[in-house]
Amino acid sequence: MTEKMLKFIKVAQQTPKKRDVIKRIDDFKEIYDEFISGKAKEQSSRCSQCGVPFCQVHCPLHNNIPDWLKLAAENRMEEASELAHSTNNMPEICGRICPQDRLCEGNCVIEQSGHGTVTIGSVEKYITDTAWEKGWIKPFKILKENNQSVGIIGAGPAGLACSEELRKLGYKVTIYDRYDRPGGLLIYGIPNFKLEKFVVERRTNLLKDSGIKFVQNVEIGKDKTLDELRKKHDAILIATGVYKPREIILPGDNLENIFPAMEFLTASNKKGLGDKVKKFDNGILNAQGKNVVVVGGGDTAMDCVRTAVRQNAKSVKCLYRRDRENMPGSAREVYNAEEEGVEFFWLSNPKKFIGKSEIKSVLVEKMKLAEPDSSGRKKPKPIEGSGFEIKTDILIKALGFDPENLPNKFNCPDLEVSKWGTVKIDLKSMETNLEGVFAAGDIVRGASLVVWAIRDGREAAISVDKYLKTKQLKKIEAA
Ligand SMILES: Cc1cc2nc3c(=O)[nH]c(=O)nc-3n(C[C@H](O)[C@H](O)[C@H](O)COP(=O)(O)OP(=O)(O)OC[C@H]3O[C@@H](n4cnc5c(N)ncnc54)[C@H](O)[C@@H]3O)c2cc1C
Numbered sequence: 001m002t003e004k005m006l007k008f009i010k011v012a013q014q015t016p017k018k019r020d021v022i023k024r025i026d027d028f029k030e031i032y033d034e035f036i037s038g039k040a041k042e043q044s045s046r047c048s049q050c051g052v053p054f055c056q057v058h059c060p061l062h063n064n065i066p067d068w069l070k071l072a073a074e075n076r077m078e079e080a081s082e083l084a085h086s087t088n089n090m091p092e093i094c095g096r097i098c099p100q101d102r103l104c105e106g107n108c109v110i111e112q113s114g115h116g117t118v119t120i121g122s123v124e125k126y127i128t129d130t131a132w133e134k135g136w137i138k139p140f141k142i143l144k145e146n147n148q149s150v151g152i153i154g155a156g157p158a159g160l161a162c163s164e165e166l167r168k169l170g171y172k173v174t175i176y177d178r179y180d181r182p183g184g185l186l187i188y189g190i191p192n193f194k195l196e197k198f199v200v201e202r203r204t205n206l207l208k209d210s211g212i213k214f215v216q217n218v219e220i221g222k223d224k225t226l227d228e229l230r231k232k233h234d235a236i237l238i239a240t241g242v243y244k245p246r247e248i249i250l251p252g253d254n255l256e257n258i259f260p261a262m263e264f265l266t267a268s269n270k271k272g273l274g275d276k277v278k279k280f281d282n283g284i285l286n287a288q289g290k291n292v293v294v295v296g297g298g299d300t301a302m303d304c305v306r307t308a309v310r311q312n313a314k315s316v317k318c319l320y321r322r323d324r325e326n327m328p329g330s331a332r333e334v335y336n337a338e339e340e341g342v343e344f345f346w347l348s349n350p351k352k353f354i355g356k357s358e359i360k361s362v363l364v365e366k367m368k369l370a371e372p373d374s375s376g377r378k379k380p381k382p383i384e385g386s387g388f389e390i391k392t393d394i395l396i397k398a399l400g401f402d403p404e405n406l407p408n409k410f411n412c413p414d415l416e417v418s419k420w421g422t423v424k425i426d427l428k429s430m431e432t433n434l435e436g437v438f439a440a441g442d443i444v445r446g447a448s449l450v451v452w453a454i455r456d457g458r459e460a461a462i463s464v465d466k467y468l469k470t471k472q473l474k475k476i477e478a479a
């Protein structure tokens with residue numbers, strides 16, 4: 001067990017809830033054990049090379065999993081890393097944070113036969129981390145720089161993957177991002193305990209060293225217009241993600257110490273990166289010693305409760321209006337949160353936030369699930385007279401995200417969006433209704449996964465390349 005985990009256990013032992021968890025120290029070790037090389041080889045050689053690679057089919061990138069498992073089992077790590085990189089721009093990141101139970105590992109034939117999946121994600125992480133350690137991953141060199149340029153809005157996984165693919169083809173690529181650091185949700189959303197920030201910075205630095213230009217602290221729609229970018233570049237990719245938090249409109253929702261999930265997570269991630277964060281440093285956004293209540297049942301809610309545990313909160317409770325079976329988040333994340341002492345209140349919804357200026361408690365109402373509606377989902381309905389209060393020092397709203405109003409923001413009413421506000425694209429070319437403007441990632445799909453954003457970014461690069469080649473040909477023909 002690492003020194004970091006030992007320290008965490010020591011902290012966890014100080015609170016009664018978590019002490020119960022620590023009694024099951026062997027389980028705890030199992031979850032957090034380092035994935036040492038012996039285990040990687042052992043896991044790789046468990047792959048039966050079944051010939052029906054469901055794992056590969058169910059990986060959104062169709063990674064060549066059986067082949068890199070075989071190479072890893074034979075200790076041919078450099079070749080395994082090259083193969084992993086041939087379909088994925090950041091395998092060590094996917095290895096860490098993909099919900100493998102729903103993707104590759106959930107479909108492993110060995111898992112299906114009841115013998116426990118090959119831990120594909122951990123092997124992927126191990127192969128790529130080894131490649132970084134050995135210095136096999138280097139900035140790439142292009143043979144000849146093209147005179148066409150592409151502007152990418154958003155330095156999240158979709159924008160980063162697209163930038164890498166286009167740069168490799170020789171294009172001049174500039175990424176614009178409103179954050180001070182590149183990475184999107186990889187840097188400021190997903191917590192450090194799931195994805196260490198040096199892993200993200202290592203990747204973005206590699207892209208910088210490969211000639212991709214990053215322009216940080218620039219918000220398109222505020223500091224620059226979309227029109228300006230369209231004039232400057234030959235093609236544009238919109239990869240801005242989704243950031244508008246879903247609100248809880250209830251009596252008392254204006255009380256102090258009620259925060260949207262991203263504010264809480266960003267503060268914690270910035271601290272982890274060594275930044276000064278006023279609202280954290282003065283204790284407002286620090287959960288230490290406080291009773292924390294998180295509302296929501298998705299992965300963002302799980303990240304919030306687990307971050308609060310690591311900040312040594314006095315108690316951490318999660319309210320979700322449906323039951324455990326109907327929770328949108330990954331079952332593994334819920335299991336991990338429970339192991340760490342988080343208390344779940346299923347079929348529970350906030351009814352009122354109570355306090356004078358600051359929140360002091362939340363009135364919770366029990367729910368029951370009615371018959372499925374036209375969408376097929378059981379609708380939660382309140383149970384009369386079931387209200388009870390929970391003491392609350394910080395309440396975090398983690399109900400999901402919607403897209404910002406991009407046509408408004410970009411001052412571009414012509415940009416077509418769906419009824420949900422996601423950017424509409426031609427599904428084959430990924431081009432929007434504006435010529436030469438493409439879109440990828442969460443801003444097209446709605447809140448999704450890193451691995452899908454990478455896939456979209458890679459596919460957008462193929463389309464942008466086709467578009468620019470045609471544009472160049474037309475120019476030559478017209479000359
Ligand atoms: C808390 C949290 C935890 C998550 N955990 C996981 C996980 O464990 N596993 C997983 O697979 N997925 C997870 N996800 C989902 C995943 O992070 C996203 O699906 C993925 O990051 C989407 O990538 P993207 O490139 O489309 O957008 P983003 O990563 O959101 O990047 C968009 C970028 O665009 C920039 N931007 C936005 N508007 C502008 C503008 N007007 N001008 C300039 N720049 C702009 C933003 O600053 C940002 O850097 C999580 C999401 C959240 C919120």
Ligand code: SF4
Pocket residue numbers: 058059060061062063065088094095098100103104105120121124451
């Ligand atoms: S990218 Fe994700 S789904 Fe694909 S093999 Fe890796 S962990 Fe599995």
